[in-house]
Amino acid sequence: MRFRHADAIRSDHPELTAGALWATAVDAADDVGPRVAAYTARATARLAAATEGEFPEVLAWRRAFSRMGLKPTQYRCASESLLRRLRKTGELPRIHPVVDLCNAVSVAYAVPVAVLDVDRITWPLLEVRHARGDERYTTFGGDTEHPQPGEVTFADSGGRAHARRWTNRQSGHSAVGAHTRRVLVVTEAMHDGGADVVPELLKTLAGELSAHWPTSPTAAVLTAADPEFAFDA
Numbered sequence: 001m002r003f004r005h006a007d008a009i010r011s012d013h014p015e016l017t018a019g020a021l022w023a024t025a026v027d028a029a030d031d032v033g034p035r036v037a038a039y040t041a042r043a044t045a046r047l048a049a050a051t052e053g054e055f056p057e058v059l060a061w062r063r064a065f066s067r068m069g070l071k072p073t074q075y076r077c078a079s080e081s082l083l084r085r086l087r088k089t090g091e092l093p094r095i096h097p098v099v100d101l102c103n104a105v106s107v108a109y110a111v112p113v114a115v116l117d118v119d120r121i122t123w124p125l126l127e128v129r130h131a132r133g134d135e136r137y138t139t140f141g142g143d144t145e146h147p148q149p150g151e152v153t154f155a156d157s158g159g160r161a162h163a164r165r166w167t168n169r170q171s172g173h174s175a176v177g178a179h180t181r182r183v184l185v186v187t188e189a190m191h192d193g194g195a196d197v198v199p200e201l202l203k204t205l206a207g208e209l210s211a212h213w214p215t216s217p218t219a220a221v222l223t224a225a226d227p228e229f230a231f232d233a
Contacts, residue, residue, distance in 0.1 A: 017194035052083035060190035122158030
């Protein structure tokens with residue numbers, strides 16, 4: 001099984017720093033509440049000094065969305081949406097322990113973190129690429145959509161799209177749920193400090209996952225010179 005960013009994506013966004021992590025033996029039984037609280041507290045403290053729209057991590061994604069022809073205040077990257085919700089409500093939604101941890105780490109570092117159910121993806125390849133327009137995307141409500149041609153999506157070998165507008169919205173098809181046992185986590189940064197943040201975030205998340213479940217995650221930072229993350233079932 002392989003995950004990568006297409007060459008065209010890296011050419012269009014040379015500032016991209018990405019990381020991927022693979023973990024097994026997760027479930028919905030563990031209590032991650034104290035750790036979620038610790039990471040959201042970090043984000044809340046930062047939000048007390050500035051809104052998320054002033055964070056360099058968020059501004060970099062806004063610039064990337066603008067280059068893709070998207071209005072950045074209409075379509076927000078996932079970390080900005082979570083930070084905005086945290087600022088307005090004081091908490092993040094509780095969905096699943098793995099998702100809750102990833103969301104909390106995402107707001108702590110202010111960069112998008114996607115977590116996908118590996119067994120809901122058609123392998124051998126999941127690629128961040130420009131859509132052809134015929135890919136099938138399933139909303140969380142169960143409806144089917146098709147990304148616009150040229151839109152950046154996570155596309156698998158079966159022609160299914162697992163994201164809309166790159167880091168804006170994940171798919172309900174590969175969402176982590178009670179059935180999930182194996183996950184692929186992807187984090188992507190666009191700001192100047194991304195090369196330092198992404199490895200730290202991966203290390204943090206690997207430590208949290210192994211502390212809560214009997215798993216030994218494998219992770220890698222992906223670069224233009226080494227763009228592919230390969231892992232075994």
